[in-house]
Amino acid sequence: MIQMKRPFLNEAELKKITDQYPTPFYLYDEKGIRHNARQLMDAFCWNPGFKEYFAVKATPNPVILKIMKEEGCGVDCSSLTELMMAERCGFQGDEIMFSSNDTPAEDYIYAKKVNAIINLDDISHIAFLQQCIGTLPKKMSVRYNPGGVFTLGKTRDGYQVMDQPGEAKFGMTREQVFEALAKMKELCVEEFGLHAFVASNTLSNDYYPELARMIFTLAAEIKTKLGISISFVNLSGGVGIPYKPEEKANDIHAIGEGVQKAYQEILVPAGLGSIKICSELGRFMLGPYGYLVTKVLHIKHTYKDYIGVDANACNLIRPAMYGAYHHITVMGKEEEPCDHVYDVTGSLCENNDKFAINRPLPKVAVGDTLVIHDAGAHSFSMGYNYNGRLRSAELLYKEDGTVELIRRAETPEDYFATLKF
Numbered sequence: 504m505i506q507m508k509r510p511f512l513n514e515a516e517l518k519k520i521t522d523q524y525p526t527p528f529y530l531y532d533e534k535g536i537r538h539n540a541r542q543l544m545d546a547f548c549w550n551p552g553f554k555e556y557f558a559v560k561a562t563p564n565p566v567i568l569k570i571m572k573e574e575g576c577g578v579d580c581s582s583l584t585e586l587m588m589a590e591r592c593g594f595q596g597d598e599i600m601f602s603s604n605d606t607p608a609e610d611y612i613y614a615k616k617v618n619a620i621i622n623l624d625d626i627s628h629i630a631f632l633q634q635c636i637g638t639l640p641k642k643m644s645v646r647y648n649p650g651g652v653f654t655l656g657k658t659r660d661g662y663q664v665m666d667q668p669g670e671a672k673f674g675m676t677r678e679q680v681f682e683a684l685a686k687m688k689e690l691c692v693e694e695f696g697l698h699a700f701v702a703s704n705t706l707s708n709d710y711y712p713e714l715a716r717m718i719f720t721l722a723a724e725i726k727t728k729l730g731i732s733i734s735f736v737n738l739s740g741g742v743g744i745p746y747k748p749e750e751k752a753n754d755i756h757a758i759g760e761g762v763q764k765a766y767q768e769i770l771v772p773a774g775l776g777s778i779k780i781c782s783e784l785g786r787f788m789l790g791p792y793g794y795l796v797t798k799v800l801h802i803k804h805t806y807k808d809y810i811g812v813d814a815n816a817c818n819l820i821r822p823a824m825y826g827a828y829h830h831i832t833v834m835g836k837e838e839e840p841c842d843h844v845y846d847v848t849g850s851l852c853e854n855n856d857k858f859a860i861n862r863p864l865p866k867v868a869v870g871d872t873l874v875i876h877d878a879g880a881h882s883f884s885m886g887y888n889y890n891g892r893l894r895s896a897e898l899l900y901k902e903d904g905t906v907e908l909i910r911r912a913e914t915p916e917d918y919f920a921t922l923k924f
């Protein structure tokens with residue numbers, strides 16, 4: 504059954520905002536973000552040390568990070584500026600996971616400065632890190648890549664989870680994980696974590712449990728072979744969201760229970776029953792709770808029917824980059840039949856600048872406001888400046904119904920600021 508995907512606010516409520524702030528802009532739903540974060544905490548409350556490290560790259564805005572902090576989350580950073588933002592938002596030490604790859608020296612030096620937990624992407628980074636910071640931190644982790652193809656046997660709604668870790672640049676081989684841990688122990692590291700991220704945007708309650716099973720089994724083997732007791736397991740990101748109306752959302756409680764079952768079956772008998780579970784979710788934490796709001800500038804009828812909006816792929820590149828589906832609501836026309844078919848485009852001089860292709864929508868008019876759904880994660884943050892287009896504002900719809908500007912829109916002055924002439 505096709506389910507409705509409706510914005511959390513109606514046309515009149517959104518109009519009040521568009522009257523005050525020019526489109527395009529991003530709008531985040533504080534209530535939704537907090538409610539979802541609490542569901543995650545509840546689903547993993549069986550594990551006393553559980554911590555979500557929100558993946559900063561998904562939505563790098565200090566106000567969002569502070570909401571995460573208030574909900575008990577840490578942050579997962581992957582670059583110098585993400586570390587700086589985390590520090591400025593008051594995160595420190597064990598509240599910061601640093602899961603980077605191809606890491607520059609200055610990033611490691613900063614990670615050490617804020618006492619982040621450094622998650623090593625490669626065995627060669629042990630020596631590199633020593634060059635950067637001298638003595639290794641007491642607490643560190645390593646990123647495992649099992650190689651090959653990762654599939655989940657069971658399918659739901661005909662959806663098959665399949666990804667190719669063997670083609671991914673991330674992480675170490677199994678042999679390298681053993682070698683790295685032994686080396687790190689020699690270098691006086693005392694607390695060890697294991698991290699793996701093998702499939703993205705999974706719509707399956709089995710992804711985390713299957714991944715946990717894989718890492719837990721490895722942790723048990725590490726204990727036997729190296730005498731090292733892993734102290735935390737980082738299940739990283741990858742829990743997905745339903746972008747399409749017909750897709751079914753993951754059940755975070757079922758996911759939590761699945762991981763708990765694996766924990767009891769594998770870790771507890773192996774004498775590893777005090778391992779802490781971590782996650783580094785980005786999309787699951789923010790994706791559904793952010794919209795790109797845009798207005799229709801032009802309607803064009805040539806070989807196809809085009810809706811030209813005031814946002815473009817610089818604001819949201821996912822459709823152009825991945826062919827990603829983002830649902831679109833025409834505000835005020837929610838009840839009208841979707842009996843017209845349009846390409847919804849931006850203004851870039853690139854034919855892939857389309858938010859939707861052949862999308863059934865109600866009859867659209869110039870001036871209509873469109874809400875592009877599920878743009879809370881990996882959306883604003885992937886923005887760029889092609890064609891001299893500027894990044895939009897970000898707004899927070901607060902729990903009390905007021906709206907806060909949490910990032911102003913870029914201006915032409917910002918665009919020229921880095922140019923020397």
Ligand SMILES: *Cc1c(COP(=O)(O)O)cnc(C)c1O
Binds near residue numbers: 560603700739783787
């Ligand atoms: C991108 C990323 C995440 C977040 O992934 P989501 O799919 O948004 O959950 C977590 N950890 C690392 C290392 C990442 O690169």
